[in-house]
Amino acid sequence: MFPPVRLDPAALMGEISAFQRKLSAGLGNLAHQQEPEYANTPREAVYREDKLTVWHMKGQGKPTAKTPTLIVYALVNTVWMTDLQADRSLVRNLLEQGEDIYLLDWGYPDAADRWLGLDDYINGYLDRCVDAVRRHAAVNAVNLLGICQGGTFSLCYAAIQPEKVKNLVTMVTPVDFQTPDNMLSHWSRELDVDLFVDTMGNIPAELLNWVYLTLKPVRLNQQKYVGLVDVLDNPKELANFLRMERWIFDSPDQAGEAFREFIKDFYQQNKLIKGEVVIGGKPVDLGLITQPVLNIFAEQDHLVPPDASRALGRHVGTTDYTQLAFKGGHIGIYVSGRAQREVPPAIHQWLSSRS
């Protein structure tokens, strides 16, 4: 049999030595690293309530788009993934294309927000944020660009308040929460979520982050940091790495009540595709969404499997439905080089043809 492993001792020692050299050299670079900044695209707060802020993002020139787009992020992690660094910013890219972009920054819930439910988030906060953007931009309806759980919220909102949503873009958005490859859904199925939330109150970000890391434990807990050694001697790459680490771990806690409802209704009972979700007494029927819909998902998404997003096409009521499969993962769809080239132009082109 042909031996599949051939390690020359000298080459092997060279490899180990190189690893050690990089490790040692990295000490100095790490010691002088500042907290990495996000892209910090110029912005103005146009609405604040409790802990949330709606930001109007400022590009180099005036927007050419007639309809503003409100980006609705998930409650987990922060919206700054869309504006991570200057050369990897969905927001900057969309601004450069002429879009008028607003960001919904949910903030960091604490014990005072323990009882905020999905009704408070969707019929309350989100609705008032949409109204704030409508007032600020002097329009009747806005475009919603919902990301991950924020996409699910946007779908619910568009079904409840169709007159306020002109076009709907969903990115890596779960719709069918029980596809066979959905590990998060699988794990949540036998969780006593009432007991869990009654015990935990708000769900700590650190706990959720750990759950996400355990989706791919070796890759995310070890291989990634072995790879870090390769960039320790490259200040720019090291800064990029640390910036991503900041984003991953600088996460908000989850308001307990909203978490309870989301796990029960969406993950455990998969009510969205059954048309059984009711938020604040208002039924959510995806069939009532007749606005144009652009559904973008990532083919290698380990958090929201592609089939979980593809399901939207089968359940949404619109006749103007477009689907875009991106070759990448849940995060790469915002920050990879390919994403910069493909995603914002596709969104802009789609929106501009429906302005």
Add this chain to the structure above:
Amino acid sequence: MADQASDLLKDYQAMAKQSWDSWTRYLQQQMAGTSPFAHAAGMPHGGSGDDLLARSMAALKGYGEWLQGAAGSGLGQAGGDWQQSLNQMFAGLGGQPFAHAFASIDNESARSFTQLWQSWLQATQAGAAGHAFDVEHMAAFGYTRERQLHQQAMAAAMRDYLDWAGKYQALIQRANTEGLERLKLKLADLGDSKQQIDSLKALYDLWVDGAEEAYAEIALSDEFRHVYGAMTNAQSRLRLLQQEQLDAFCRELGMPTRSEVTALGKRLQELRRELRATSSNAGADEVSALRAEVAALKRQLADQPAAEKVIAKKPVAKKSPARSSKRSADDEMVRRSSKPAAAVVARKSVVRGATRTRK
């Protein structure tokens, strides 16, 4: 060849130790002031510098140890049996080459929790003069009966949690073992296609692929789902009992309890919702009244003689030609009336009513 590798390994180990020590010193300095209260509070893993250091560096340390093991195993060197060498290498690392990557996933969030309660369990079982004392199954009686019952419930919950955590750990270990088997299969496939691994990093990456595949298969199994849910639920039950005990202590000390704060928060949020609903309904009432008014005005306009409408429109058209005809008609309608229409009066009263309500 083996001697050469052995000498190189000694050199490498010396270098690795030197490098590792410098890393450790550096990070200890960084962590030194991280959590000054952790030790004072007696927290077993309260985020002290050493603990955080160990957690953050475990990945690289595990990889470094694996490099040493691989270098000393003779794996991939001419004349050797690669399968035997691979087995020896993994056996030399206790069969779990990357224990951190897998084994810690069951306890990072719960480690301090488990250790704390294990200590408590041992303490309650020690009894007087070191005699075993089965607190869990003693009949409760007397003045402290309720507390005894609570302690028994906590002991039972702790045992239940440890039981499920053990089952979870067994599944994780299975994933680790199957990861090694998958690595062997992947290497055999490479051999069949006459491809070769020529670096430790490539071998490591291949192992990661196999380990993740094995883990994903187990993590998506019904058995894992059941154990995961049961372990989490067991831990929640234990935490809840712990909170009840803390609440009792707080009440004795006259301090606000968690359950009281939670109840207050709930009531406050309910009040906020009611307030918003009330003001929202008031707004909706106002909009409905305004719509009714517009409808009444349109009806009134429609009922007027055609000649009067034409006369009324003429001066408006001259004054503001840019306005839409509909707007002009509505404006003129209000201006033209010497007395306010009934609907207008109704609107005013509604607006005044809404204002009063808001106050």
